[in-house]
Amino acid sequence: MKAIVLKREGDQIKGLITADIPIPVISDNDVLIKVNAIDINPVDNKTLHGNGQFDNVKNDEIIILGWDVSGVISEVGKDVVRFKAGDAVFGLLNFPGHGKTYAQYVAADPAQLAIKPANVDDETAAATTMSALMAYQAIREARIKPGERVLIQGVAGGVGFFALQIAKQLGAYVIGTAAGKHEEFLRENGLDEMINFQTADFELATSNIDFIFDTLGGKSVIKGFNILNPNGRLITIPSGQGEEWKELAKEHGVNAQFLFVHSSGEDMQALAALLEQGIIKPNIAHRFKFDDIADIHERMSTGKISGKIVVSFN
Ligand SMILES: NC(=O)c1ccc[n+]([C@@H]2O[C@H](COP(=O)([O-])OP(=O)(O)OC[C@H]3O[C@@H](n4cnc5c(N)ncnc54)[C@H](OP(=O)(O)O)[C@@H]3O)[C@@H](O)[C@H]2O)c1
Structure with a gap:
């Protein structure tokens, strides 16, 4: 699969590169999500520059930024009961921790996900996470x-x-x-x-x-x-x-x-209900495609863009 990976040389962070890496192998308790859209937050850029969540990801061999996701479950671990393959879901993955949503597929803990309302598109859902x-x-x-x-x-x-x-x-x-x-x-x-x-x-x-x-x-x-x-x-x-x-x-x-935000499927379910009823909506400032991700970070770093940024993978 294609993923945007953080490039390092020793202790130095050298930016983001597109890499071809294996699709994650899920545990019995996880689900695999085929990503349709993600959202990029200030913490993604802070982490790229060695702050934010960097301490929580720096010891992993492959570092993939991104915590917010909307997509479809393509595989479920054998102990998962809440979701099935084909379910459209959204959520904030592993925050604080290593989210890994800048990729075509991501493994997720079902306890951090909610079903995406049918009347809500993937970009809107991805923007209604962190x-x-x-x-x-x-x-x-x-x-x-x-x-x-x-x-x-x-x-x-x-x-x-x-x-x-x-x-x-x-x-x-x-x-x-x-x-x-x-x-x-x-x-x-x-x-x-x-x-x-x-x-x-x-x-x-x-x-x-x-x-x-x-x-x-x-x-x-x-x-x-x-x-x-x-x-x-x-x-x-x-x-x-x-x-x-x-x-x-x-x-x-x-x-x-x-206050620090934390991943929660229960809270995501509450947000899903508010989204479905039209009580909340995101203020999306910028819409991009997967291949733009490195450029988005460049523009965030130089203060050229702020506000809610969504990236569609399709
Ligand atoms: N603790 C946590 O767990 C947690 C979770 C999420 C976010 N955060 C942090 O919270 C901060 C905001 O996140 P965000 O996603 O909302 O960022 P954002 O979408 O970039 O929003 C920041 C907003 O503040 C506006 N602004 C800048 N200076 C201002 C001023 N002096 N007075 C009033 N408004 C001003 C910006 O306006 P312009 O667009 O006109 O510049 C922009 O609309 C970031 O530092 C982020 O890292 C922390």
Whole structure:
């Protein structure tokens, strides 16, 4: 099968190459998925540059990036009861860990998959995996109550846009920061108040926030403490932010935490139901083909593309 493999020379990472490698042999408890579409997240590019999940994959002989997948089960291990060959499935594979979805076939743990709704295409499903799970798991952790004032930092992004839709479904009043060009689209999709980060300082533009969902990190977290209500909550998700913000959170008396997304078939099933009913959808910014993957990373590394990126294999 064709796969996009991370090329290494000693400790040095030398980019991505297309390789012809054997189709994975599955264990009795796994399924084999023929991949139709994948999604590329910032963590894929961070891992390519030695950060992100690199420590979790670096000791494997062949490193294949990618965690998000939509495809069809082509083979089931003899102990698998939940799925059968021919089932259309989607999910976030082995996160944290080694996902290996930049390939025509990938082995998967059935406990990390959900059946893809029939009214949802592969690109949409692939785009509703890591970022949707991240938003779903964070909003669940925040225990949002109807009417609460929620600020989403980076609301037009892959994760932020799912968080908007899930928070609105729970009855929150949602304020979001994004570039001005996204305002109309975001308002059409339920955003109550928009702060254009290019022209306004969110710290001055809003106040009395019950929950901040932060997808930006750094100053966005530190300044966020100044606009949270007493006993407010904050969840931040970019890694590598150090420890200082945790001390500041204590000083402000707010409940702030870093949250890591994890693979979960149960949560994917909940997302499948929301997708099927049209309650959530991804904000797909870019659509590519399999042969474009190395180029996509080049463009991510130079800041030329951001937002949700899907890759179709057909
Ligand atoms: N902890 C975890 O498990 C976990 C899981 C998923 C993601 N993450 C991390 O979360 C972060 C966001 O991921 P993502 O997939 O949502 O990325 P993304 O799709 O690239 O979205 C980022 C968004 O933030 C916007 N933005 C940039 N600067 C901003 C500012 N000052 N104010 C408001 N918005 C701003 C970008 O706008 P433009 O497009 O205009 O630049 C973009 O829409 C990444 O660092 C990712 O690695 C962590």
